[in-house]
Amino acid sequence: MKPGSMKIVIQTDAFDLGAEVNAMSQGRTDIGAIASFVGLARDMNEGSGVQAMTLEHYPGMTEKALATLVEETCARWALLDVTVIHRVGRLLPGDPIVLVAVASSHRGEAFAACEFVMDALKTRAPFWKKEETPEGERWVEARVSDNTAAARWDELP
Amino acid sequence: MKPGSMKIVIQTDAFDLGAEVNAMSQGRTDIGAIASFVGLARDMNEGSGVQAMTLEHYPGMTEKALATLVEETCARWALLDVTVIHRVGRLLPGDPIVLVAVASSHRGEAFAACEFVMDALKTRAPFWKKEETPEGERWVEARVSDNTAAARWDELP
């Protein structure tokens, strides 16, 4: 991956998947595959309604953790570009929260790297969600399944 | 997946990833994850330059094969929406060829289903590529790696 072709942004505003993916492939003809992921706020979690959520993060560490994670990803797969955008602040159900897009020559690498970034982000990037429910506010608890998802990359090729 | 929430299109025109993904999540709050993939025409294949390519297909069978494939995908994973768009006709390096987007409550299902659709499409949907190279025109040969990629889904959970 050429230096600088990595974009990591923490923002309160919405992002535009189409624009981010177009920016990756714009003016180049060596990309064969772009795998992307958008995570959205759902109206339901742990069996109760969610009216809104607020995302808090650790400024400074967030950027550092994501940069380390993306560098690790680029060392593991042959990639041409990576974009990670994570929102913070108050979000409503249906709002996009996180975007990961990975460009590569071939699809296998793009898919694997995109899913790896999401799995690793879920356990290593310092974001916390607080949900507003009819029963009051509550901090979301970390999921065992996220640790399982992240851990399987330690074994996979 | 509710009936009708599956979109399969064969077209000559370009597609708009952002618009397709937005259309999936528009007005609903139950989607937590959208995994998507865009395949693009590269300027290089099998070690020689590609100036353009033409995609031919088998009208009728293409739609049928893709519908069967998407139904199979929906039977295998808990999905909320699937979109597949494949272009035909003459394309230049850098042009997008295929789009697959999969919406689900959770990311694991969305990633797996999206990659499955791409792998299966590569071996089961009747499209053929003819490349224009400095050495003349040539039909692209099927790749053993595509058969390998498709076959691994027979074993995976």
Add this chain to the structure above:
Amino acid sequence: MKLRVLYFARLRERFGMTEEKVELVGSTAADLVAQLQARGGVWAEELGAGRAFRVAVNQDIVTLDASFPENAEVAIFPPVTGG
């Protein structure tokens, strides 16, 4: 039995036709392939042993032992390369 046979991609170009009506002696995909091979030339070459091609019946890919229904739409084409 009467069949409509379509050709695609490299086979369409090499055979010089997009489709034809075939009066098949026999009833399976293997019978059709043997009958076409017997034409010699590019037919023998492209459909010969060791060559990779696919046969679809009414728009589903089948194996060579598949029997055709009457008036089937048959297609013969190279392994697919889309996506």
Add this chain to the structure above:
Amino acid sequence: MKLRVLYFARLRERFGMTEEKVELVGSTAADLVAQLQARGGVWAEELGAGRAFRVAVNQDIVTLDASFPENAEVAIFPPVTGG
């Protein structure tokens, strides 16, 4: 040794502060956690045995046996839940 300690999310709310200066007796993350637990109340509760929390030193997550450099920026927070 002198440390700057930051708290996030549920711990920030329960401890009622976003950060503080701590004069640590000892040098490891475990020493810091023990010293904070000794304050009792919510500190003993949230940092007690069996509670899940993470410690970061200069913005990297560390294990409890990690030693702090002088003037380290330390953070204590719940397991992360972004994405």
